[in-house]
Amino acid sequence: MDKEYVLNMEDISKEYFGNKVLKGVQLKVRPGEIHALMGENGAGKSTLMNILFGMPVIHNTGGYGGSIEFDGEKVTIDSPNKAMQLGIGMVHQEFMLIPGFTVTENVKLGREITTPTVASSLLGKSLERLDKPAMADDTRKALDTIGLNIEDYAMVAGMPVGYMQFIEIAREIDKTGIKLLIFDEPTAVLTESEADRLLDTMRVIASKGIAIIFITHRINEVIAVTNSMTILRDGTFVSRLETKDTTAAKIAELMIGRKVEKLVDNMGQDNRGIRDDDVLLTLKNFYVDMPGERVRGVDLNLRRGEILGIGGLAGQGKVGIPNGILGLYPSSGEVEFDGQKIDPSKLGDALKKGIAFVSEDRRGVGLLLGKSIQQNIIFTAMQIQGKFLRKFGPITQFNGKAAKQHALEMIKALDIRCTGPEQYAGRLSGGNQQKVCLARAITMEPKLLIVSEPTRGIDIGAKKLVLELLAKMNREQGMTIIMVSSELNELRSLCDRIAIVSDGKLTGIFGPDASDADYGLAMSGVVEGGKDHD
Amino acid sequence: MTKEKLKKTMDVIGWPRLIVCLFFAAIVLTAYINGIDVASYFSSTLKYWGMWGILVLAMVPSIKCGIGPNFGVSLGIVCGLLGTLLAIEFNIAPRVNAAMPGAGPWMAMLFAIAVSIAVAWIVGIGYGKLLNMVKGSEMTVTTYVGYSVIYLMCIVWFRAPFSSGEIIWPLGGAGVRNPVSLESSFAYLLNDFLGFNLGPVYIPTGIILCVLLVCLVVHFYFRSKTGIAITASGANPTFARASGIDVNKMRIKGITLSTVLGAVGIVVYTQGFGYLQAYSAPLTMGFLCVASVLIGGATTTKATITHVIIGTFLYQGLVIFTPPVSNELLAGTDISDTMRQIIQNGVILYALAKAKGGSSNE
Numbered sequence: 001m002d003k004e005y006v007l008n009m010e011d012i013s014k015e016y017f018g019n020k021v022l023k024g025v026q027l028k029v030r031p032g033e034i035h036a037l038m039g040e041n042g043a044g045k046s047t048l049m050n051i052l053f054g055m056p057v058i059h060n061t062g063g064y065g066g067s068i069e070f071d072g073e074k075v076t077i078d079s080p081n082k083a084m085q086l087g088i089g090m091v092h093q094e095f096m097l098i099p100g101f102t103v104t105e106n107v108k109l110g111r112e113i114t115t116p117t118v119a120s121s122l123l124g125k126s127l128e129r130l131d132k133p134a135m136a137d138d139t140r141k142a143l144d145t146i147g148l149n150i151e152d153y154a155m156v157a158g159m160p161v162g163y164m165q166f167i168e169i170a171r172e173i174d175k176t177g178i179k180l181l182i183f184d185e186p187t188a189v190l191t192e193s194e195a196d197r198l199l200d201t202m203r204v205i206a207s208k209g210i211a212i213i214f215i216t217h218r219i220n221e222v223i224a225v226t227n228s229m230t231i232l233r234d235g236t237f238v239s240r241l242e243t244k245d246t247t248a249a250k251i252a253e254l255m256i257g258r259k260v261e262k263l264v265d266n267m268g269q270d271n272r273g274i275r276d277d278d279v280l281l282t283l284k285n286f287y288v289d290m291p292g293e294r295v296r297g298v299d300l301n302l303r304r305g306e307i308l309g310i311g312g313l314a315g316q317g318k319v320g321i322p323n324g325i326l327g328l329y330p331s332s333g334e335v336e337f338d339g340q341k342i343d344p345s346k347l348g349d350a351l352k353k354g355i356a357f358v359s360e361d362r363r364g365v366g367l368l369l370g371k372s373i374q375q376n377i378i379f380t381a382m383q384i385q386g387k388f389l390r391k392f393g394p395i396t397q398f399n400g401k402a403a404k405q406h407a408l409e410m411i412k413a414l415d416i417r418c419t420g421p422e423q424y425a426g427r428l429s430g431g432n433q434q435k436v437c438l439a440r441a442i443t444m445e446p447k448l449l450i451v452s453e454p455t456r457g458i459d460i461g462a463k464k465l466v467l468e469l470l471a472k473m474n475r476e477q478g479m480t481i482i483m484v485s486s487e488l489n490e491l492r493s494l495c496d497r498i499a500i501v502s503d504g505k506l507t508g509i510f511g512p513d514a515s516d517a518d519y520g521l522a523m524s525g526v527v528e529g530g531k532d533h534d
Numbered sequence: 535m536t537k538e539k540l541k542k543t544m545d546v547i548g549w550p551r552l553i554v555c556l557f558f559a560a561i562v563l564t565a566y567i568n569g570i571d572v573a574s575y576f577s578s579t580l581k582y583w584g585m586w587g588i589l590v591l592a593m594v595p596s597i598k599c600g601i602g603p604n605f606g607v608s609l610g611i612v613c614g615l616l617g618t619l620l621a622i623e624f625n626i627a628p629r630v631n632a633a634m635p636g637a638g639p640w641m642a643m644l645f646a647i648a649v650s651i652a653v654a655w656i657v658g659i660g661y662g663k664l665l666n667m668v669k670g671s672e673m674t675v676t677t678y679v680g681y682s683v684i685y686l687m688c689i690v691w692f693r694a695p696f697s698s699g700e701i702i703w704p705l706g707g708a709g710v711r712n713p714v715s716l717e718s719s720f721a722y723l724l725n726d727f728l729g730f731n732l733g734p735v736y737i738p739t740g741i742i743l744c745v746l747l748v749c750l751v752v753h754f755y756f757r758s759k760t761g762i763a764i765t766a767s768g769a770n771p772t773f774a775r776a777s778g779i780d781v782n783k784m785r786i787k788g789i790t791l792s793t794v795l796g797a798v799g800i801v802v803y804t805q806g807f808g809y810l811q812a813y814s815a816p817l818t819m820g821f822l823c824v825a826s827v828l829i830g831g832a833t834t835t836k837a838t839i840t841h842v843i844i845g846t847f848l849y850q851g852l853v854i855f856t857p858p859v860s861n862e863l864l865a866g867t868d869i870s871d872t873m874r875q876i877i878q879n880g881v882i883l884y885a886l887a888k889a890k891g892g893s894s895n896e
């Protein structure tokens with residue numbers, strides 16, 4: 001047995017209902033090292049951690065393949081309890097604290113120190129008295145270890161988010177025999193100074209011989225604090241690297257992956273006259289408060305007739321930009337569109353002025369799953385522009401005939417595979433659902449079309465069709481398009497320019513032929529902006 | 535394969551609807567075998583179907599807009615009672631009759647409906663605003679709103695400064711007596727209008743037409759731009775927002791329509807009943823409406839006018855056919871109301887348990 005690693009997961013695979021999410025992944029962590037687990041959303045990080053922590057969701061869906069060695073022993077982890085017994089702790093992304101309890105009570109929850117009483121000698125251990133001083137002592141020790149200067153008897157309710165994060169950590173390191181601690185995106189909710197403190201704390205914990213798995217999107221932090229890292233992409237193992245041998249750009253490149261295949265074969269005749277002074281959309285100092293995708297001050301000019309890509313890693317704010325413009329999340333700053341100001345606080349203002357939006361959340365935001373394809377296609381145009389309605393004075397009536405005719409045209413034009421316009425949108429495949437979303441946007445005949453993650457979760461064939469459709473609309477109808485995508489390859493095969501967003505800010509605008517290194521650095525937020533930009 | 539098919543068919547019909555249908559069929563059959571006058575009970579079923587139709591229809595807009603079954607339809611009901619009482623208080627029917635013989639009851643009823651709608655409209659908007667504050671627990675809140683408003687109105691009815699001799703207690707003073715007769719205003723107006731005997735069955739044409747007319751209006755409303763927006767807000771609020779729709783406003787519109795229908799519904803109900811019962815009489819009417827639409831095949835998230843029409847018929851049919859049958863089979867007992875309660879509350883419970891399906895394994 002190789003005792004070099006405290007954790008050695010080999011050839012791990014997992015499928016959910018025939019959908020392979022992990023394909024032969026390995027993860028090796030040495031004692032006392034901080035190991036980053038990196039990858040885009042959907043790369044398989046969470047699934048891997050769920051397997052390691054024995055979460056029921058894994059075992060309810062048929063278990064996993066591969067082997068896990070922990071501390072030199074081959075183990076099967078079939079419940080979170082087992083994981084805890086082995087000495088694996090997890091600091092959750094959402095805090096699992098009870099607000100009405102004190103710090104001590106939260107840290108010691110389920111592991112209270114007790115002394116026997118008369119009642120307990122008769123009726124069992126559950127009636128033993130709490131040894132509060134001893135519990136407070138332990139908690140103090142744990143809090144001191146991580147340098148958190150709060151009273152152990154303070155109530156958790158009302159504390160700043162940062163403190164809660166540290167209390168969670170205190171709870172984990174208070175557990176005796178803890179050997180491996182998982183931090184699941186711990187810095188996502190912290191302020192910068194809190195995040196710095198957290199990184200220090202991680203170093204302290206690691207110096208005591210406890211191994212740490214650090215899940216994050218922030219490459220800066222990885223460079224700063226880790227010893228080594230594992231990179232996953234699309235459920236496959238990409239590489240295990242020593243941090244000292246690599247650079248931010250390299251990491252970004254590995255996470256994004258360089259695929260050379262061309263996604264769009266035929267872009268069509270390009271006779272668009274794109275001029276730098278013919279600006280369709282301007283964003284000035286644009287902020288969007290979208291949880292998980294915050295935008296922190298973006299300035300951007302969009303030229304009439306172009307396809308502009310917005311790329312970047314997940315959680316960095318690229319998705320926040322269109323959602324902010326459309327008024328789905330609170331925003332501030334200036335949005336000027338075709339000579340008019342758009343007021344994003346007025347829901348529907350952007351739609352009325354000629355911007356159509358295809359959401360990244362197809363099933364959640366993009367579709368009425370329980371309604372027909374036809375209803376889905378005509379809905380926005382009807383509500384915003386009053387199309388497909390018969391008017392009798394102030395009374396409006398849905399014009400089923402016109403709607404059906406239009407739906408049939410769209411089904412034909414976009415090649416939506418369905419049994420007819422009356423089929424429920426929820427019954428279609430992902431690619432066809434996406435086409436329905438696009439059809440709804442096109443029905444509005446917008447001046448600007450914003451598509452967010454247009455190919456997420458659809459197969460390669462459908463992907464190609466969707467991208468070619470976008471190209472065709474741009475070339476033949478002169479429609480200006482903003483395409484937000486986490487797949488750089490997709491952006492590069494379609495866009496005239498690609499803006500990269502990192503940490504809510506624009507870190508660069510490149511042509512499609514710029515080098516991977518340029519993109520990688522911009523995505524990791526290391527160049528021109530990032531943290532020192534404030 | 536056949537099992538799959540059976541399951542699919544069952545999904546379409548739904549267990550409550552199937553059980554109630556079979557139960558209803560069994561009861562009618564038993565009645566027929568035991569020589570009970572099925573035709574006359576069937577006539578009553580038709581009459582009660584008409585009386586309850588609009589009240590049950592009030593569930594459709596509230597379910598469509600995403601609020602769920604409106605247990606608090608009593609809010610609309612008290613508005614309707616107020617409208618009816620005002621029609622009597624102002625002596626509308628006798629006054630109009632003096633000028634235009636025969637038109638009195640019609641004018642009285644129109645007056646009652648107009649006042650009810652106006653009051654229910656305002657009340658409904660406030661109710662909608664309240665429900666927008668408690669998203670996620672609408673069903674509990676509507677239930678308590680329904681209860682509270684009935685008891686609040688008990689005080690109002692008792693002290694209200696009515697002066698018509700037909701309304702106040704026979705001993706004089708103020709307040710509303712219980713029950714108030716509609717004899718002088720519009721009792722049985724719709725029930726008798728164009729009614730005819732089809733063999734042994736009496737067809738209350740007026741009330742059937744009235745219910746169908748209101749159904750038609752609601753149907754057309756939900757085909758208008760606003761109606762479609764309301765449905766979309768209920769089906770997927772984030773989707774509606776992404777299409778620039780103010781979801782909260784649509785919910786207010788939906789619940790206002792529901793309250794207005796409740797108000798109109800009770801006016802139609804009282805004319806069929808011939809008497810107006812204030813105080814705690816309408817307390818459980820909300821539950822009955824919810825149960826009816828659910829029996830008709832609706833769920834807490836989906837309801838159509840067809841569900842209303844079928845559900846009201848089945849429910850009223852059961853209520854009317856069970857007493858004679860149970861008297862025949864179990865002489866000396868009165869199990870019929872117990873049966874009704876079990877079915878009514880059982881169906882509601884079933885629908886609520888199903889609404890959050892899948893969370894039982896947590």
